[in-house]
Amino acid sequence: MKVTIIGSGYVGLVTGACLAEQGNNVFCLDLDPKKIEILNSGGVPIYEPGLKEMIERNRAAGRLQFSTDIAASVAHGDVQFIAVGTPPDEDGSADLQYVVAAARNIGRHMSTAKVIVDKSTVPVGTADKVSAAITEELGKRSLPAELCSVVSNPEFLKEGAAVEDFMRPDRIVIGTENTPAGLRAKEQMRKLYAPFNRHHERTYYMDVKSAELTKYAANAMLATRISFMNELANLADLVGADIEAVRQGIGSDSRIGFGFLYPGTGYGGSCFPKDVSALSKTAKEHGRDLKILDAVEAVNEIQKYVLVEKIEKRFGKDLSKMKFAIWGLAFKPNTDDMREAPSRVIIQELVKRGATVIAHDPVAMPEAKHCLELDFQGNPEGLKRVSMVADPMTALDGCDALVIVTEWKAFRSPDFDAVMQKLKHAIIFDGRNLYEPASMQELGIEYHGIGRHN
Incomplete structure (x- = not known):
């Protein structure tokens, strides 16, 4: 055809x-x-x-x-x-x-x-x-x-x-x-x-209208699962539970399943943020509030700040004279899409607190450079404290901690001995729960995940 x-x-x-x-x-x-x-x-x-x-x-x-x-x-x-x-x-x-x-x-x-x-x-x-x-x-x-x-x-x-x-x-x-x-x-x-x-x-x-609604409904459902798990992960942090155990416990229910039950730093990209917002707007135009979707959006925005809050709790509000390595910039692995990427919020917030950031992403660094230039318009001095390097291990040199934002496969099994040697402090803030807390403890690494309990 x-x-x-x-x-x-x-x-x-x-x-x-x-x-x-x-x-x-x-x-x-x-x-x-x-x-x-x-x-x-x-x-x-x-x-x-x-x-x-x-x-x-x-x-x-x-x-x-x-x-x-x-x-x-x-x-x-x-x-x-x-x-x-x-x-x-x-x-x-x-x-x-x-x-x-x-x-x-x-x-x-x-x-x-x-x-x-x-x-x-x-x-x-x-x-x-x-x-x-x-x-x-x-x-x-x-x-x-x-x-x-x-x-x-x-x-x-x-x-x-x-x-x-x-x-x-x-x-x-x-x-x-x-x-x-x-x-x-x-x-x-x-x-x-x-x-x-x-x-x-x-x-x-x-019919046409049902097909149009199906797309929005699918993305809204997936976004809802993500925000729901992020809410539970934050609660797990407070009560001392392990969200990974909870995930397995509820995911094994065939009515729930395991898909999109991974907590993290919030969803981003070109679809979920705009589609959830657009569906909510459509409902409002017809005189109805979709209260669940409004909450999904609110939770997602808050979640982008969770890693920064953990860093602040560990090091204090003044992060001047401190340097952080960031692994992962794209909103998800296997793409260079930086739209609504949590990394953009995390980098801005760290710089706002005086920190220097050294970042690495296997694919997204050219697009990230462009996006961060837009994010830091009016703050050229802040932008100067952000740099990107081609090798993830090089990003660690002299940094106070490693911050993982995107779950690229290349980050799943690093040489932890080399990681510890390069960092000033053996501290990892893992926004994607790539590592097991008990394994990190055995290695002598101070580990901060999302809803993970040692």
């Missing part, structure tokens, strides 16, 4: 590359000429395991192309995926200006029937706005509204495992309307996703 992907960001690139991998002819559009130049020169503007190799393979086979040509993109695809950003607006709602702009561009240039697929994460009712924008543009050229059918097909991709998630999905959600055009769109989507359903049916068909 001929497919157009509008937006060559995280979701768009993964979707385009994976559909091309299945033999489709894919045209990826982006209005940022720098991004298209990077892609056409063999680069990839984001880090995602396996994505670069897949893009190279399908470009070489002629199944994947990148361009800024809007008219050519609309002419190319019978199926048009809208995969542009939906950043949070000032009031927490999803900003749909890029989605609507993409829809209008489709309406201005299409002349034959198209299936328009909302792949971006959008609030309930967005398909109606997309349909209205396209219909309005078609009307200006006296073309019938029936030429387009809008489908909701939300993505369920985990950063760091997105290619695997797309190629072997646990579910495919497709929302269509029960109209002749909607039924035709459903059949086209069935054909497009047929290779992913070869061994068993993974597709859930539903």
Whole structure:
């Protein structure tokens, strides 16, 4: 099939590359000429395991192309995926200006029937706005509204495992309307996703609004589990319990399971923060408060400060003349995504207390440098106290303690003898509970986890 992907960001690139991998002819559009130049020169503007190799393979086979040509993109695809950003607006709602702009561009240039697929994460009712924008543009050229059918097909991709998630999905959600055009769109989507359903049916068909809500509900549920465990971990610290034992005790219940029950420094990234906020905003627009989600957001913001509070409790409020090594900057491993990353809050708070920070991340340091420059605007002296090094062990040299923020695999089994030799004090603040407190005690390391009890 001929497919157009509008937006060559995280979701768009993964979707385009994976559909091309299945033999489709894919045209990826982006209005940022720098991004298209990077892609056409063999680069990839984001880090995602396996994505670069897949893009190279399908470009070489002629199944994947990148361009800024809007008219050519609309002419190319019978199926048009809208995969542009939906950043949070000032009031927490999803900003749909890029989605609507993409829809209008489709309406201005299409002349034959198209299936328009909302792949971006959008609030309930967005398909109606997309349909209205396209219909309005078609009307200006006296073309019938029936030429387009809008489908909701939300993505369920985990950063760091997105290619695997797309190629072997646990579910495919497709929302269509029960109209002749909607039924035709459903059949086209069935054909497009047929290779992913070869061994068993993974597709859930539903109405458009239910599909739109499903995406937000999924992310809100996962975010809720994270905040719930962080609340329990903080309580475990106070009462002397071990949250790891608690996690195993409740996770063994088949009704609960083990997924997303790991306490830490709070969630971040491009999805959970904005999606929880947008869902809460949608409810408020309909006169209802989602009290659980409001609490999830509040707990998550507080959790980003927990490690700093532990450091302050150990060393005092004045951290001047002290130096801390930070392992991990990205909001999660296997990505360079720094959006809403807890490391940004932790670094700012340590510097605010006078500390110097030496940081290392296997992938995210270029993006982290850019983000921290924005975070420290107006405080150039503070930014000077933050540096990054290419080797995690080098970051430890002369530091008063090690602070672990992201659970990269490379941090799980370090040479602890070398760690102790390089640090001024054998102290670890572990924001991801990578190590066992008893093992650290045996080594002579003072260990501070999240809800861990020796």
